[in-house]
Structures are given as structure tokens and as C-alpha cells.
Amino acid sequence: MTGVAKMIDEISSIGRDLTRGGFSRAGYSTADRELRDWFTAHANQRGLDVERDRNGVLWASWNPAGAAGPAIVTGSHLDSVPGGGGYDGPLGVASALAAIDILREDGRRLQRPIAIAVFPEEEGSRFGVACLGSRLLSGAISPERALALTDDEGDSFADVARRDGLDPASMGPDAAGLARIAAFVELHVEQGRGLIDLGEPVAIASSILGHGRWRVTVDGQGNHAGTTLMADRRDPLVAAARMVVEIRDLARRTDGARATVGRLEPVPGGTNVIASQVRFWIDIRHPDDVVTASLVSQARDIIARAAQGEGCAADVREESLSPTVDFDLGLRDALRRSLPNAPELGTGAGHDAGVLASSAPTAMLFVRNPTGISHSPEELVEDADAEIGAVALATVLGELASAQSIEGTTHAQPMMAK
Numbered sequence: 403m404t405g406v407a408k409m410i411d412e413i414s415s416i417g418r419d420l421t422r423g424g425f426s427r428a429g430y431s432t433a434d435r436e437l438r439d440w441f442t443a444h445a446n447q448r449g450l451d452v453e454r455d456r457n458g459v460l461w462a463s464w465n466p467a468g469a470a471g472p473a474i475v476t477g478s479h480l481d482s483v484p485g486g487g488g489y490d491g492p493l494g495v496a497s498a499l500a501a502i503d504i505l506r507e508d509g510r511r512l513q514r515p516i517a518i519a520v521f522p523e524e525e526g527s528r529f530g531v532a533c534l535g536s537r538l539l540s541g542a543i544s545p546e547r548a549l550a551l552t553d554d555e556g557d558s559f560a561d562v563a564r565r566d567g568l569d570p571a572s573m574g575p576d577a578a579g580l581a582r583i584a585a586f587v588e589l590h591v592e593q594g595r596g597l598i599d600l601g602e603p604v605a606i607a608s609s610i611l612g613h614g615r616w617r618v619t620v621d622g623q624g625n626h627a628g629t630t631l632m633a634d635r636r637d638p639l640v641a642a643a644r645m646v647v648e649i650r651d652l653a654r655r656t657d658g659a660r661a662t663v664g665r666l667e668p669v670p671g672g673t674n675v676i677a678s679q680v681r682f683w684i685d686i687r688h689p690d691d692v693v694t695a696s697l698v699s700q701a702r703d704i705i706a707r708a709a710q711g712e713g714c715a716a717d718v719r720e721e722s723l724s725p726t727v728d729f730d731l732g733l734r735d736a737l738r739r740s741l742p743n744a745p746e747l748g749t750g751a752g753h754d755a756g757v758l759a760s761s762a763p764t765a766m767l768f769v770r771n772p773t774g775i776s777h778s779p780e781e782l783v784e785d786a787d788a789e790i791g792a793v794a795l796a797t798v799l800g801e802l803a804s805a806q807s808i809e810g811t812t813h814a815q816p817m818m819a820k
């Protein structure tokens with residue numbers, strides 16, 4: 403087993419989900435804390451300076467002699483979706499540690515420090531907003547809104563963060579923290595089949611599809627399944643079923659669009675009870691932000707019509723919206739020079755690198771996933787590919803940290819706080 407595979411194996415018992423299969427490592431859960439401890443132990447072993455910032459982001463910095471100024475930052479996240487795979491997130495963190503090992507062995511003289519960042523609640527599976535840590539850091543979400551978010555138990559993010567040792571009052575945009583980032587390069591398992599079809603182990607990311615989440619609440623009349631005549635019903639689950647199918651059809655009619663309902667909660671959820679309310683979430687993605695806006699407005703019409711047809715009322719609330727991100731052109735050029743054989747691929751998945759792209763030059767590397775499946779226990783990275791990925795990341799970090807200046811084209815200055 404190679405370095406990266408061995409590290410992934412070390413955490414393979416943490417947050418296992420025996421019901422769904424795979425892992426359920428929600429942000430700020432016991433599993434999440436154990437994973438952070440695992441990372442901190444590895445960082446300490448390597449003599450890195452570890453600190454947790456006021457937004458809960460873990461930083462581990464390597465400051466070789468002679469290195470100064472803002473750091474070349476890599477890293478990813480350790481939380482997972484419910485029943486997720488073992489690579490989405492941890493692969494980037496383990497590869498970052500391995501890349502530092504490789505650079506150290508190399509003995510190359512670096513001009514800049516290298517830092518690993520581990521972002522909390524990237525999947526948004528606990529509080530509903532993806533990339534919560536990087537959004538707070540960069541100012542993409544206000545602390546007021548973030549702190550008021552609640553999980554399924556009704557606990558607010560403010561309470562959960564406080565219990566985890568953070569100070570909610572100090573959370574929010576961190577210009578000084580962002581100024582420490584000269585460039586951010588996140589390595590991630592590929593979440594589609596691009597690299598399988600190209601027969602390559604590693605790709606450079608070109609862009610992230612614009613995406614957002616909307617929460618729909620449909621209110622009807624809860625009642626008895628036996629005594630309520632079919633004609634007398636106002637059943638929100640029937641209305642929601644129509645909405646789910648019609649939203650799928652809307653995305654099918656729209657070139658390049660993806661729309662998904664993967665979570666639906668009938669209240670109270672009894673077998674012999676007509677539901678009184680149904681909540682569900684829509685995830686919509688498209689490369690063109692104008693088309694995304696039009697899809698959302700058409701989805702709102704579908705929802706209003708379907709609710710009315712069943713005598714129900716519906717409410718649609720936007721939980722998050724991220725425009726399409728094209729990664730920094732200058733940084734992509736630098737990555738291409740370091741990895742001349744790596745193809746460029748876009749992705750439909752959101753990442754902290756996409757959120758940070760508005761604050762610093764960012765780029766991503768993808769490592770081949772032989773199943774093409776992600777957010778599922780079937781997600782996979784072969785050991786040999788994981789090692790190739792770590793070497794590619796080390797090559798890129800080494801080049802960037804040796805350069806006198808980072809030529810970000812998106813930003814006149816290498817680091818700009820929002």
C-alpha cells in the first residue's frame with residue numbers, strides 16, 4: 403500500500419454507515435472530530451504548524467528555511483454526504499500530506515511556505531449550505547445567516563460551533579486569513595467518467611458548473627387514510643410527486659441542465675396518515691448562470707401549479723446559489739506546464755476551490771475514479787492512481803512555491819480579500 407492509500411486506510415473505520423453503506427461523516431460530528439484529530443496527528447508528525455482559525459478551518463503550515471510571504475495552499479475537506487465514499491475530501495487531504503513528504507525528500511529550495519487547509523462542512527449535509535467554512539472565510543455567507551442555520555435535530559450552527567470550541571461571535575470574513583493564500587490548489591477524486599474515457603490518471607480542472615439548492619415546503623391537510631374520501635383530500639405528497647417528475651422533465655428539455663430531488667420529507671410520515679406537509683430540496687446546475695436563473699423560475703411555476711392542482715400551498719426558498727466558476731487562467735497555465743500530459747476537465751460538482759476563486763487564484767486537480775460514481779460507497783481510487791495524484795500535486799506545489807511571483811490572471815494581486 404502506498405502513502406496516500408495507507409492514510410485513507412487509517413481512517414476507514416471512522417464514520418462508517420452500516421445502514422446506507424460507505425461513510426456518514428457530517429460536519430462537526432464525532433466522526434468529523436476524529437478525522438480532524440487524525441489530520442492533526444499527521445501534521446504534528448511532520449512538524450507542521452497547526453492552527454484552527456475562527457471559522458473552523460484547520461491550517462497546517464510548512465515553512466522551510468528561506469520561504470516567506472503568502473503560502474501556496476492545498477487541501478480539501480474531511481466531512482462526507484450521508485452514505486458517501488471514502489475519497490471525496492480525504493483524498494485531497496491525504497495527498498496534501500503525501501505531497502509535502504515528497505517535496506521534503508526532494509530537498510528542493512522553496513521561496514514560499516506550503517500550507518494545507520481542511521475546510522469544515524464542505525458537503526453541507528448537516529446545515530444545508532455547502533462549503534460553509536470557505537463561505538464564512540471568504541464572506542460568501544454572512545455570519546448571521548450561517549449561525550442561524552439549523553440541523554435535523556434543531557440545533558443551530560451557533561450552538562454546534564460553540565460546543566466544538568469555536569466562538570460564534572468571531573466568525574465571518576477573514577481578510578488576513580485570505581491574504582495568507584498566494585494560490586489554492588485542491589486535489590479531488592473525479593466525480594464523473596471524464597478520466598476513464600480519456601485513459602488518464604490526473605486532470606486539471608477548467609471550471610465548476612453553476613449550482614444551487616432550493617428548499618420547497620408544500621402544505622396540505624393531514625388526515626386519516628381510511629376515512630378521508632379521495633375527492634376530499636389535499637395531499638402535499640401527491641403534489642410533491644408531480645413537482646419532482648416535472649422538474650426532472652424540465653432539466654431533460656434543457657441542454658446541459660441537471661436537476662435533482664434527492665431528499666424528501668413527508669410530515670408526519672405515517673403509513674395510514676395523509677401527510678400535512680412535505681419538504682424537499684432541489685439541486686439545479688447549468689454552465690450558464692442565465693439558464694440556471696430561468697430553470698429556477700420555471701421550477702417555481704411548476705411548483706405553484708402542482709400545489710394548486712392538489713389544493714395545497716407551496717413555498718420555495720433559495721438555500722445557496724453559486725455561479726459558474728472558471729478557474730484562474732494563469733494558474734491553469736502553470737499547472738499545464740508542470741503536468742503537460744494532463745487533460746483539462748470541467749466538473750458538475752461544487753468545491754471549496756470554487757468558493758475561494760473569488761478571493762485568490764485557485765485551481766484543481768482531479769484523480770481518476772474507475773467507477774465514475776461519487777457520493778456513494780462505490781466511489782473508488784486505485785492505489786497507483788492515488789500515488790500518481792500525490793506526485794502530480796507535489797510537482798505543482800513545488801513549481802508554484804519556487805516561483806518568485808504567482809501570475810494569477812483573475813487577480814492583479816495574488817491575494818485579495820472580498
Ligand SMILES: [Zn+2]
Pocket residue numbers: 479490491524590753
Ligand atoms: Zn468533495
